[in-house]
Amino acid sequence: MEIAWRHDTDKALADAKANGKPVLLDFSAAPM
């Protein structure tokens, strides 16, 4: 199982607001 990262953070935050679910926001420098 892998984390299904989303890369559109604006949309992720908007979805969080709409669905009442928190966001785990990760700032990374690891190779993509």
Added chain:
Amino acid sequence: MWPDFRVAALVDKHFIPARVHVKEQADDYRRYAERYGASWTPTTLLIDPAGLERHRIEGFLPADEFLAQLHLGLGHLAFEAHRFDDAESHFEEVLRRFPDSDAAPEAQYWTGVAKYKASGDPKELGATVRALESSYGGSVWAKKASVWKR
């Protein structure tokens, strides 16, 4: 990153996971790093549905420590939403599964606060002082709780 199944399962269950890459998404990184005051990687923020940061994890952590931090953060998210029973269960999960983690003394402290907020009974704070002194006596959280000693 985070190949640990337990981390992925917990993230999938509780969060919308979003990642901003410092170099590949430089504009987004600048914007969000400024918004949340994040100047180092890795930094992981737990953000409530209103967009407010409720917990921060800076730097790399091994899986067990990271899991403990996630449960601690879930506790803080619930606490700030005034879901004190839910907060207590997340804080106690840290104590039950990761009692030797660096997150545990903080979880012990907030377990007591969540119980007090739910019940209004100050005895919960006294019990928390004793639990902290017994299990995490040298921690900063034991010092913070020492003011509750009666």
